[in-house]
Amino acid sequence: MSLLLLLLMLPLLASAFLPPPRPSLAPSLITSRLLASVPRLSSPATWLEGIDTFVFDCDGVIWRGDSVIDGVPGILAKLRAAGKKIFFVTNNSTKSRKGYKAKFDSLGLDVKAEEIFSSSFAAAAYLQQTKFLEKRKGKKVYVIGEVGIGEELDLIGVPWVGGPGDKDKVAELSPGSKVEHDEDVGAVIVGFDRHVNYFKIQNAQLCINENEDCEFIATNLDAVTHLTDAQEWAGNGAMVGAIKGCTGVEPTVVGKPSPLMIDFMVDQLKLERSKIAMVGDRLDTDVVFGTSNGLQTCLVLSGVTTEEKLLSDDNAIAPDFFASSIADFYPEA
Ligand SMILES: [Mg+2]
Numbered sequence: 001m002s003l004l005l006l007l008l009m010l011p012l013l014a015s016a017f018l019p020p021p022r023p024s025l026a027p028s029l030i031t032s033r034l035l036a037s038v039p040r041l042s043s044p045a046t047w048l049e050g051i052d053t054f055v056f057d058c059d060g061v062i063w064r065g066d067s068v069i070d071g072v073p074g075i076l077a078k079l080r081a082a083g084k085k086i087f088f089v090t091n092n093s094t095k096s097r098k099g100y101k102a103k104f105d106s107l108g109l110d111v112k113a114e115e116i117f118s119s120s121f122a123a124a125a126y127l128q129q130t131k132f133l134e135k136r137k138g139k140k141v142y143v144i145g146e147v148g149i150g151e152e153l154d155l156i157g158v159p160w161v162g163g164p165g166d167k168d169k170v171a172e173l174s175p176g177s178k179v180e181h182d183e184d185v186g187a188v189i190v191g192f193d194r195h196v197n198y199f200k201i202q203n204a205q206l207c208i209n210e211n212e213d214c215e216f217i218a219t220n221l222d223a224v225t226h227l228t229d230a231q232e233w234a235g236n237g238a239m240v241g242a243i244k245g246c247t248g249v250e251p252t253v254v255g256k257p258s259p260l261m262i263d264f265m266v267d268q269l270k271l272e273r274s275k276i277a278m279v280g281d282r283l284d285t286d287v288v289f290g291t292s293n294g295l296q297t298c299l300v301l302s303g304v305t306t307e308e309k310l311l312s313d314d315n316a317i318a319p320d321f322f323a324s325s326i327a328d329f330y331p332e333a
Pocket of ligand 1: 060
């Protein structure tokens with residue numbers, strides 16, 4: 001997707017799913033003159049003093065694919081030694097928190113499961129917050145997505161169907177044939193799914209269009225994602241777009257830049273919003289997630305965004321600072 005198209009979509013996404021952005025950082029108010037002054041993080045010690053909690057995006061910040069980014073283990077250790085709280089927030093719903101913990105372990109990073117917030121977890125947390133089990137007695141969830149969503153639903157006892165089990169199902173199109181959908185589905189969750197197929201789309205369409213008060217929940221709307229480092233790949237925006245296209249229904253988005261995950265963290269963990277720094281490599285998810293939710297923001301250039309893209313006149317999203325990577329937090333290390 002071109003940057004121009006992405007920028008054209010941003011106001012729509014923001015108005016649909018976000019509270020009003022902080023006036024000082026609202027993308028529509030930022031001029032190219034202001035953007036030209038987005039400062040490089042040059043006095044990290046001073047900045048770190050004012051922050052209690054770091055919220056890190058994962059891919060492009062902590063790791064790239066299956067490789068830890070240079071210097072990250074030492075920086076995380078220093079932040080912990082300085083008494084900072086650390087959390088990891090990712091829009092990738094293919095894994096549960098347990099699955100991410102295994103990935104951190106495999107990369108030699110010592111992280112607690114409760115420090116990880118994935119959009120698969122956010123989808124389950126949303127159902128908990130809205131009391132799906134209590135208010136929709138006997139109802140279940142239909143999942144388009146990989147194992148992460150189902151694992152998180154299992155943890156909160158919400159029954160679900162679909163997911164990886166529908167990988168090889170085919171919608172027969174002979175005369176009179178039809179897909180039999182489950183009339184007890186009260187919510188459809190759509191997350192990134194490498195095995196999305198027409199059967200799943202038709203099933204979700206029937207649940208949303210025909211079941212009474214069936215919710216449509218999207219883990220995230222990322223247009224593209226990095227499955228390999230060779231190119232950009234179609235992200236969950238593609239799966240969500242398919243279901244929007246056949247239902248005309250706008251989803252409830254639970255991942256970044258929706259406020260749900262940060263609201264959950266602030267409420268549950270009693271965090272002070274102004275002393276939280278969101279650190280990410282994407283402007284449209286990570287930085288918007290921070291600026292729209294009252295957090296400090298730092299864009300790192302270790303992922304998908306180049307310095308040229310950040311400072312170009314075409315970009316209307318400004319972080320407080322940018323840095324080459326989180327290694328810049330302790331430059332003497
Ligand atoms: Mg990222």
